[in-house]
Amino acid sequence: MPYLTAAALGAALFCFAFLGLRARRANSLTGANAVDDYLSARNSQSSLTIGLSFLASGMGAWILFAPPEIGAFVGPVALAGYAIGSALPFIVLGLYGPKIRRALPQGRSIAEFAEACYGRGVRHWVSLVSVAYMACFLAAELTAIGAITALLSDVPPALVIMGVALTTLLYTAVGGLRASLATDRWQAWLLIALLVIVGGVALTALPELPSEAAMPSAPLGSALSVALTLVIAVTAANLFHQGYWQRVWAAEDNQSLARGAWIGGAATVVVVMVIGGLGIIAAMSGVALGEPPIPFFALLSEAPAWLALPALVLAVTLVASSVDTLQSAIASLASEQFSTRGGSLPLARWATVALMVPVVVVALQGVSVLRLFLIADLLCAAIVVPVLLGLWQRMTPFAAIAGGLAGMLGAILPGWVMQGSLSAGLLAASFPNSIPTLAPFVGALLASTLVSVGLALSARRVAAA
Structure with missing residues (x-):
């Protein structure tokens, strides 16, 4: 079984690498044009591609932990706050993005926006905050896939962590933002399909809900407080996610950006609410949620053993879709931060590789x-x-x-x-x-x-x- 699991995960990562490498710009751009295409894929993506990319890049392994736990212990009000907070950054950029595109038609990053508004000093400050946030995000995602691998299989977690990190680094280093956008499109559809399969089978395997089962619900004041906290925290942080800002300029035009933002935002709300709803059902069913509680995986404990494999492929898809976006985003900021000529491809690539080393080291420790x-x-x-x-x-x-x-x-x-x-x-x-x-x-x-x-x-x- 470990060999079958490893083969399935290897096949998934191979497919992502193939799609990413195939998407690199085929024509022979050179100089500043090559750098710009690598970092921005400027004016090239349709509204559907932007929407699916927002969904895939925003979804990570965190959705298998946080929304089900919030649903199971705080209830639907707080879960709705989490879903709205997860989608709101896309909507803000969809509404605010056209103004940003008009003000900075050749822009590529939140740091450039900060410099245009306030000067180079503020740019450095914003870049530092953005990179620190994204490094935390990377470490969290790789740590999560290690924990999920240990939970669902006998495959060494370090092997999967290294596999995801190196595979995504390969195609983002070669193909840049275009590679990330191309894989996002397929990863979005795949994660939706796998969520339907895993969630559906897990629910059918649950025992019948007891007659006294009640919807989990904290006191309204507490639930609203948690919901508001999550809206503020998730929205504020994700507005410093350079990967989302790159998509402002990657969209074909303002209309494609706006429509894509609403597609991505609506899909994100649905996905977070559905998977959080699984946590609510797990709590109502009376199954043991674990210690620490992990309601989504508690559902899997009641399901057929074969479901662990598609669940693990789902987790790898979620992690790869967010990690490749973060790698491309960090490359963009690194290239612009230290170059006065509009960016440097070798610098962008090597800076991303250098940052991934401590991130992987942290992930291998398995710390929270x-x-x-x-x-x-x-x-x-x-x-x-x-x-x-x-x-x-x-x-x-x-x-x-x-x-x-x-x-x-x-x-x-x-x-x-x-x-x-x-x-x-x-x-x-x-x-x-x-x-x-x-x-x-x-x-x-x-x-x-x-x-x-x-x-x-x-x-x-x-x-x-």
């Missing part, structure tokens, strides 16, 4: 990265509003930087005030026990918004005087 993820989300929440206000004519670099710093202070202020010490505020903002709480995120958003807008308006009044 949820706390790091929450801290990265909070850092993004502290500066997302000042960055997005860049197209507002009254905004100034000073207002943006001060707003970002105020956001970081605002994140620790609630804990500081409630518990009476700075150290307590810092501890609360670092999410002990990896529990997401609303106060640091609200504090970060409110402080950054108030300071940014206030200083921008004050600067205009001073200038007018």
